[in-house]
Amino acid sequence: MSSDIYRDLRAKAEGQVALQWLLPLIEQSQHELDASRHGDMPRWRAALDRLPPAEPLLDGSAEAPVLGRPVADQSRLKASLMDLHPWRKGPLDVGGQFIDTEWRSDWKWSRLAPHLELSDRLVLDVGCGNGYYGWRMLGAGADCVVGLDPTLVFVMQWLAARHYSGAVNNFVLPLGIEALPEARRCFDTVFSMGVLYHRKDACGHLRHLFGQVKPGGQLVLETLVLEGDEERELRPQGRYARMRNVWSVPSVPRLQRWLRQAGLPAGRVLDVTPTSETEQRSTEWMTFESLRECLDPENPRKTVEGHPAPLRACLLVDVPA
Numbered sequence: 454m455s456s457d458i459y460r461d462l463r464a465k466a467e468g469q470v471a472l473q474w475l476l477p478l479i480e481q482s483q484h485e486l487d488a489s490r491h492g493d494m495p496r497w498r499a500a501l502d503r504l505p506p507a508e509p510l511l512d513g514s515a516e517a518p519v520l521g522r523p524v525a526d527q528s529r530l531k532a533s534l535m536d537l538h539p540w541r542k543g544p545l546d547v548g549g550q551f552i553d554t555e556w557r558s559d560w561k562w563s564r565l566a567p568h569l570e571l572s573d574r575l576v577l578d579v580g581c582g583n584g585y586y587g588w589r590m591l592g593a594g595a596d597c598v599v600g601l602d603p604t605l606v607f608v609m610q611w612l613a614a615r616h617y618s619g620a621v622n623n624f625v626l627p628l629g630i631e632a633l634p635e636a637r638r639c640f641d642t643v644f645s646m647g648v649l650y651h652r653k654d655a656c657g658h659l660r661h662l663f664g665q666v667k668p669g670g671q672l673v674l675e676t677l678v679l680e681g682d683e684e685r686e687l688r689p690q691g692r693y694a695r696m697r698n699v700w701s702v703p704s705v706p707r708l709q710r711w712l713r714q715a716g717l718p719a720g721r722v723l724d725v726t727p728t729s730e731t732e733q734r735s736t737e738w739m740t741f742e743s744l745r746e747c748l749d750p751e752n753p754r755k756t757v758e759g760h761p762a763p764l765r766a767c768l769l770v771d772v773p774a
Contacts, residue, residue, distance in 0.1 A: 457483070458482075458483060458486060458612065459479045459482060459483055459624065459626075461620050461622070461624075462475070462479055462597075462599070462622075462624045463476065463479050465597060465622070466479065471639050472575075472639065474634060474637060474639075475599070478626060478628060478632060478633070479626070481628065481632070482626040482627055482628060485627045485628075486605075486608065486627060489605060491605050493605075493606065494605070496536055497536065497537060497605075497606065497609040499536070500533045500534070500536035500537055500609070500613070501533070501609065501612055501613060501616070503529065503532075503533045504530065504533050504534075504548070504613060504616050504617075505524040505525070505526045505529055505530050505533075505548065506524070507521040507522050507523070507524040507548045507549075507617055508521065508522040509521060509522075509617060509618060509619025509620075510522050510617070510618070510619070511588065511591065511592075511618040511619065511621050512592065513588040513589050513590070513591045513592025513593070514589075514592035514593075515546070515592070516544065516559040517543065517544035517545055517546045517551060517552075517559070518545055518546065518585070518588035518589065518592065518614075519546045520545065520546065520547045520548070520588070520614045520615075520617040520618045521547065521548040521549070521616070521617025521618065522548075522549070523548060523549025524548040524549055527548075527549060527550060530547075530548050530549070530550050531550050533613070534547060534550060534552065534613060535738075537606060537609050537610050537613060538738065538739070538740070539555065539606075539738070539739040539740070539741055540552050540554045540555070540583070540610060540738040540739055541554055541555045541556055541582060541583070541607075541739055542554055542555075542556055542558045542582040542583055542585040542586070542607075543556065543558055543559075543583075543585055543738075544557070544558075544559065545583075545585065545588075545614060547613060547614055547617055548617045552738050553736045553737060553738055554585075554736065554738055554739060555733060555734065555735065555736060555738075555739035555743055556732065556733050557731070557732045557733075558585050558586065559589075560732055561646070561675065561765075561767075562586065562589050564723065564724040564726065564767055565673065565675075565723060565724075565767055566589075566593060568721075568723050568769055569593065569642070569671075569673070569769075571590055571593040571594050571595040571642060572593075572594035572595075573594065573595075573596045574594075574595050574596060574641035574642050575595075575596055575597050575599075575639070575640050575641050575642075576590050576595050576597065576598045576599070576640060576641065576642045576643070576644065577598075577599050577600075577601070577640040577642075577643045577644065577665055578590070578598055578599070578600040578601070578644045578646075579600075579601050579630045579643070579644065579645045579648055579662065580601065580602055580630075580645065580646065580647055580648040581598075581600030581601060581602050581607075581625055581644075582600075582602055582604075582607045582610075583602075583607045583608075583610035583611050583614065583625070584598075584600050584607075584610075584611040584614060584615075584623050584624075584625045586598075586600075586644065586646070587600050587623035587624075587625070588614070588618070588623055590623070591621060591622065591623055595622075595642075596622065597622035597623075597624075598622065598623045598624065599624055599626065599640075600623070600624060600625040600626065601625075601626050601628050601629060601630060601632070601633075602625055602626075602627065602628075602629075603627055603628060603629045604627075605627055607625065608625050608626075608627045611623075611625040630645075630648075630658070630661055630662070631661075633661070633665060635661065635664050636664035637664065637665060638664065638665065638666065638667055638668065639665070639667060640665050640666055640667060640670060641666075641667055641670045641671070642666075642670055642671045642672075642673065643662050643665050643666050643670070643671070643672050643673070644672075644673045644675075645658070645662055645672070645673070645674050645675070645676075646673070646674075646675035646676075647675060647676070648676070649674065649676040649677075650676055650677045650693075650699050650700060650701060650702055651698050651699065651700070652700065653700045655700070655701055655703075655711055656711050656714050656715050659674075659711055659712060659714075659715035659717065660715040660716065662674075662715075663715055663716055663717050663772070666772045667772070668772060668773065668774045669772065669773070669774035670772050671769060671770065671771055671772065672717065672720075672769075672770040672772060673767070673768075673769055673770075674708075674712075674720065674767070674768045674769075674770060675765060675766070675767045675768075676708070676765065676766065677699070677702045677763055677764065677765055678702065678703060678704060678705050678708060678725065678764055678765065678766040679702055679703065679704040679761060679764065680704075680761065680764055681704055682704070682705075682706060683704060683706065684704060684706040684707045684710060685703070685704050685707060686701050686702060686703040686704065686707050687701065687702040687703075687760060687761070688700065688701050689702070689758070689760060691758065692758055693756060693758065693760055694744075694747035694748075694756040694757070694758070694760070694762075694763060695742070695746070695747045695756075695757065695758075702760075702761075705722060705725070705766055705768075708766070708768070709768075712768075712770060717770050717772065718770055718771060718772075718773070719770075720768040720769060720770035720771075721768065721769050721770075721771075722766060722767070722768055723767040723768065723769055724766065724767045725764065725765070725766045725767075726764070726765055727762065727763065727764050727765075728744060728762070728763040728764070728765055729744075730743075730744050730745050730748075730753075732744075744763070748762055
């Protein structure tokens with residue numbers, strides 16, 4: 454693993470006055486990885502060190518972004534990548550190894566991509582996981598993607614992918630959005646996908662996102678919602694679909710009210726789609742329980758707790774200039 458993981462992002466921030474506020478966060482991220490006492494860190498580091506070399510390549514336009522040309526020793530590559538289990542966002546083609554992740558994230562991207570203009574944009578991706586969407590954003594013409602995700606194994610997966618992509622402008626920092634200063638207003642496009650329902654203060658999260666978007670920029674919001682046109686929300690007592698930290702699931706009208714309360718326009722609804730067992734499922738690369746185990750086997754329109762089954766909405770919010 455490189456001793457200076459964020460060298461390229463640091464150079465970019467040093468060269469642009471508007472991004473120099475990122476420098477302390479870059480140093481914090483480097484320290485977090487260098488000093489981490491996570492029990493799996495030695496295994497993850499060893500997995501990265503065992504990755505076979507390959508000629509760098511990035512094709513972010515593919516449903517499974519192609520990262521690196523195929524390596525000769527596929528068995529060694531697969532064993533190294535398997536040590537970074539579980540792989541949740543994808544699919545990915547890393548060094549010629551197809552990683553069939555838990556989520557068909559390409560399906561979500563296909564719902565969003567026709568509505569986005571990312572050419573030459575500086576993008577923030579909150580809750581980015583292993584950087585899958587960042588590769589797709591670069592494939593759509595983005596200039597640079599800064600991703601945030603505090604889950605260290607996802608940062609390790611990004612490093613494995615970056616080993617094969619080469620030095621391209623998709624970065625994953627091991628931080629949550631709370632690490633970002635308020636109201637920097639420097640990103641052309643901000644993504645928050647699959648995060649809002651994990652935030653105890655939904656409006657506070659939206660205000661924090663708003664503070665990162667340039668005037669005239671865009672916020673892309675994807676979250677769990679309730680079906681129907683009435684303004685209401687579910688506040689699960691205990692778990693929702695076996696997740697412990699789901700604080701609230703709004704209807705779309707309630708979600709749009711939250712956006713207005715945060716100082717944003719209500720946004721355009723791009724898509725509302727139930728999550729299916731073909732979009733989220735266990736695979737060889739993510740062997741833990743997945744959606745199937747979270748639904749009532751007698752009534753798959755309900756979770757095992759009796760709540761409405763997962764329904765996800767994508768909204769695009771144009772921030773006034």
